[in-house]
Amino acid sequence: MGDKANAHTGAAGRATAADHPASVRNVGLVGHSGSGKTTLVEALALTAGAVNRAGRVEDGGTVSDYDEIEHRQHRSVQLSLVPVDWDGVKINLLDTPGYADFVGELRAGLRAADAALFVISASDGVDGSTRMVWDECAAVGMPRALVITHLDGSRADFDEMTRVCADAFGGDDPDAVLPLYLPLHGAHGSDGHTPVTGLTGLLTQKLFDYSSGERKESEPGPDQQPLIDEARNRLIEGIIAESEDETLMDRYLGGEEIELGTLIKDLERAVARGTFFPVLAAAPATDGGRQGLGTVELLELVKGGFPTPLEREALAVTTPDGKPRELALCDPDGPLVAEVVKTSSDPYVGRVSLVRVFSGTLHPDDTVHVSGHGLADRGHEDHDVDERIGALSAPFGKQQRSLSHCIAGDLASVAKLNRAETGDTLSAKDDPLLMQPWEMPDPLLPLAIQAHSKADEDKLSQGLARLVAEDPTMRLEQNQDTHQVVLWCLGEAHADVALERLRSRYGVQVDVVPYKVSLRETFAGRSAGRGRHVKQSGGHGQYAICEIEVEPLPGGSGVEFVDKVVGGAVPRQFIPSVEKGVRAQAARGVALGHPIVDIRITLLDGKAHSVDSSDAAFQTAGALALREAAAGTTIHLLEPVAEVSVLVGDDYVGAVMSDLSGRRGRVLGTEQTSGGRTLVRAEVPEIEIGRYAVDLRSLSHGTARFSRSYARHEPMPPQLAAKVRQQAQEAS
Known part of the structure; x- marks a missing residue:
């Protein structure tokens, strides 16, 4: 792993339909907003030969040409798939948004992936939301690796960031998080900064110089060997500790030189099992060069160390009436079971569904059964219908490259699924099946809207229906008490994107009005x-x-x-x-x-x-x-009171409890949970927590979560009741 400079050029890196699950790798890129995930995907596509030296695909676009909103906001707001070919393996790169408001897209990406690549900025470090995602991956045993980016920053320190990652993600075994390569630094610049120009392979003991734009291999000098030896010995010990060969450690400690091939195989097995988490470095080329630093090494790790779909634990499958169904793991010849992991609209072809096939093989023009997902409370109806799908394609920027089929383990875009929504299961029409849906985050930020004009009012209902069909993390409410149309979102950025899509994609202009609670x-x-x-x-x-x-x-x-x-x-x-x-x-x-x-x-x-x-x-x-x-x-006004449960890191418990008290909340108790977190339970008037989703994120630096449920109505304090009456009189 890591000593091969692949010479892919042009069409060689364009992914086509896979012929066997063993030749597929599905990788979700995870990291906070601004960590460099999308830039890294573009660099990997360039190295794999999927785009030209200028980073352009055939139509002149780039692999990041996904959504006009993303270009305006300068951040990813949705899950994107970029398939590339590397040495006969199809690698589906799933670029997930890093901003917390789009965690639904992140979880969809992890559902479609078999391994996760955590992208960590050397300048920004590890934030709380990234730790939480790591814990989610750990809970399901998903294999993970880390890549450190932004090595050219003035504060960038690869060694220090590796230690930070080991502390954050290593748990009881920090030696499970170790670098496979060390950065090579060039000459000091006029600003005193030493740029990273290459990598040192600790297992191969080779130098890989990227300074010319092409990866060149050489031998280390005498002055470099001591540093290599120290890091290499620790890496070998970490790999051997995860080896299934119990004699390997004794042989190594006895002075035996372990063969490179044995170490690489044990490393790959440990990564695939999710017990060892290698750290790599990457820096995309900025001069139109052929290969970005570390991209070859990353592709080699994905190919050799990340698991195939055949190694993924089977997900629970039932018949629509709930009877369990046993299926062979990832069998292209088995019954069709596929899942819609993303739904979007294209102005030319209509609704497009990104589908992960878990069993069987999907073909264009197949008639499939669409089974619903049980999110009727969010405005997503359950489905139990047959539909004929359209063309299959592999998305690449704004292009859709036609596919002849999509086998178990692979992903494809499916056109003309007009009823299917994110989370739905596709199966054979004569053998309908249903997959257990993944957990969707609960939208807790209300956005009350009304049509801007009579023309908008006529289009509002259809526009909202299409909006929530694309986004299962959004809930549409027609409040019968307040007579308001309310979009429940995950945060302000999520709400902004919803309004922008209504305007630009569906031609509906709306006004945001103050949200009312049901008094x-x-x-x-x-x-x-x-x-x-x-x-x-x-x-x-x-x-x-x-x-x-x-x-x-x-x-x-x-x-x-x-x-x-x-x-x-x-x-x-x-x-x-x-x-x-x-x-x-x-x-x-x-x-x-x-x-x-x-x-x-x-x-x-x-x-x-x-x-x-x-x-x-x-x-x-x-x-x-x-x-x-x-x-x-006298007529008293009653206000709704919610039961609120906040899961927060121990460092922020005091701030959270103080904030709840300031919202007229009554703290009912606290409970210690795993991972250094505390569950705070309280009762808070709903009028005080309209923006709590935003405020709690700021208060806890993105590390806290909360849930809410209606408890009862209680008398409103006289001074607040008087204010409500005055506002009502002024509005009448």
Whole structure:
């Protein structure tokens, strides 16, 4: 591994349909925003010969020509696939967004990948969100490697960053995170900085010089050997510690020189098992050179050390009615099981689905069964339909290169799947199957919107439906209490992208309006009311009189109706009419238009007319009686209270608890969890946590997560209630 300078040129690096799962590698690139993932993907494509020296594909675009929003915001906002060929192996490079708001795209990329390449900036180090993703990969045993970028920065220090990575990711065994190569530095520049011009292979003990734009191999000098020996010995010990050959360590400690081939094979097996995490260095060429520093070494690691799809543990598969189904692991001849990991819209071909095939083989024009994913609560309907797919292709920038098929273990873009959404399963129409979906992050930032104009209003519903079909991390809510259309997002950047896509992709201009929580009203004390609805207009009149008493009930009681009429003052057939009238008025509210809850309404007396009384008349009288009763007492405003659970690093527990208290929250308790984190449980008024998704990220430097659920409604403090009433009066 790492001593081969591959001479791919031109079409040699263009990935086509794979013929066997053993010749496929699926790699997810992970790292914080700005760590250099997309630039590294372009450099790997250049070295593999998938693009020309200027980094251009055949149509003149680049591999990063994915989305116009990404170009404007100068950051990745969606999962992108770049397939390349390296020495007979098809490598699917899955470039994931690094910004926390797009963690849904990140998780989709990890679902499609069989190994993860963590990209760490030597200038910025390891942030909290990267640690969290590492833990997620560790939980499922995903193989990982690290590549350190931005080595030309003024603060860049490869050795120090390797130590930081070992501390952050090594856990109890920091020797599981060790470099395979050491940087070679050139002459001092005028600014005192020594640029990285090549790499030293610790196993091969070879120097690889990239200074000319082409990778050149040479032998180390006498002055370099001591440094190589020290790092090489530690690396060999780390590899042998993971070896399945228990005699290897004794032989090594006894002075035996272990064969290079044995070390490389043990290294590759340890990486594929997810027990050893090599560290590499990379610096994309900036002068149009053929190869960026470290790109050959990375491609060789992916080819030799990362697992094939055949080595991935099988995912749970059931029939649509939930019966488990056993499948052979990654069999191209087995039953078709594929999953939509990304959905996007193309202005020319319509909806395009990025699909990972786990079993069987997918062909153009196949009729497949689409099974739903159970995200109806987010505006994504369940699916159980047959669809005929269109063409298969391999995405590359703005190009789509046609594929004749897509076997188990490979990925492809599928056109014309008009019903399938991200997370759906594709299977044979006569043998429908369903994969267990991956965990989607819960969107917790509300964005209330309304159409900008009448023309936008006509297009809003369709635009929103298409928007949420592409993004399962977004939830669409039509709030019946506040009459608002609410998009629940993961953060401000996520919300900005949603608004931009509505405008530019679907032609819908919307205005953002203040988000409203669902308030309630209740009676402060006992009160009575009389409803009189008597009208005579010559002909059939209207006559209904009822007298009620209203009393408050404990929270959560709802609205009770009690009939205590005696003597037939209100005929029995009209008592349900009174109840219907008071309940309808309670739903409309009596003070600010919020529903009334937690009251008992007792019908005491009334009057009727043998001819003019009617169901409608007594409904109206009941509503009038409740309004009169409300005028005779104080109406309290109730606000919703949420149960909030915050998982935060121990260093930020105090700040989080103080912040919750400042939001009128009541901390219920704390609980220690693994990984030096604490679970803080609290009850907080929902009006205080509208932006908590954003504020908590800032407070914890992106390391905390929280969940929320409705608990109950409670009386709003008088000063806040007065402010709400004043705002309502000003708006009316």
